[in-house]
Amino acid sequence: MESPSRVELPTGYEDVDIYILADLIGDMMERLLAHNDKIPLSPEALTRFHSRSAPGISIIDYLRRIVKFTNVEKTCLLITLHYIDQICARIPLFTLSSLTAHRFVITSIAISSKALSDAIRPNTLYAKVGGIPVSELNTLEREFLRMIDWRLTCTREVLQEYYVNLVRTHSKGSYIIVGTQSSSSVGSDSDMDYEMMSSRPSTPTTTGASGTGTIAGPSRHRDFGPHETSTILIDTTTLSPEPPQPPTVEQNMAFAAFQQFGGKG
Template sequence: MIAELIQRNDVLPLQSGVLTRFHSRSPPGISVLDYLQRIAKHATLKPPILLSMVYYIDRLCASYPAFTITTLTVHRFLITAATVASKGLSDSFWNNSTYARVGGVKVTELALLELEFLHRVDWKIVPNPETLIDYYKGLIERNDRYIMEGDSIEELDELVEDEDEESDELDTPEQTESGIDADMKDRKEADLSNEET
């Protein structure tokens, strides 16, 4: 899909004076596929993060008409999107120096790219689960090598509904106590009762 966008956008004439922070002077020496695989491997990107990066293409293009995915913008966009998605959607993520090293950019440049991206999408970086499912379905439909069975779609929809219901039920601190915290609390109580006997 990204390759199709690049192929389509590369033939469009570049408007003079309309360069974005995402533009490189020349295309990097690494292919988009190799670059994406490098980021996914070394930044340990999970599927929801990768799907969110696809969503970010549409978000950024819609809110920033000067931006398009081309051979000159795709690499900087990908490392920026990976950084933003990881920080915004994951419980654990790397620091900017790690993302910069993986992406082959300077830390200060990545910080500026990240800030530009967040500003352009109005800091709205968390897609709702239904949107991610739609993007997933779209990617599957675009690729002849993959087939999504009807049951899989229904299971995804049920999973999203279950997560929404669970998040609605979590209103009080007692209800949001994690299983680990509850186990530790039970162990402490058991230890105290053992000490008393």
């Protein structure tokens, strides 16, 4: 049944209301976290981004808070999805879950704003808004840059494809992009979760506008097993994943402390 309150959104992500964009990203991420939270945590998968317990604020409300208090630009908000895909492809053991998402998001936005925005704000602001000490944010920044190999940019076409698919797969089917397709066809796709999409499609899904081969597209998908990490959507054939490493002494000690204090994977 068609949603009677479907909202028409502009064609380009640059023109959409930033709070709607935050809700679209948060909606997708909540489904992603629900899937990845089922994956047991192992010592070698423990990272600096892990909290001992999930924060008391939902990822959607966290994104809204960031938008409200940092005046983040839309490009910097949307490119977080690209960073998630890039890092998950390069470091297969990394999982975006309820234990890692909040720290990852605030770090991503702090870094992308410095790299892509004219209005640069200090880490003291991002740390306060994100609810973490500034010293911890500084450490997370260094780790983030290492994980993504300092590759902080992508094309406008990549971001646009993420935007289109966020609208297309919104869990409530509440939105439609003006002039793209009928509301009935979008409604039929709105139940298609990102959980169902392959994180490593065999061929890139492109619009023909970009030469990167990393454009998101919902044309290839499969069911994930209970212990498979779901990322968002990219072709990873151009990336060089880091080989899995055994847990370090630090990771083993941190994992033991994590379990002692009641952390759950």
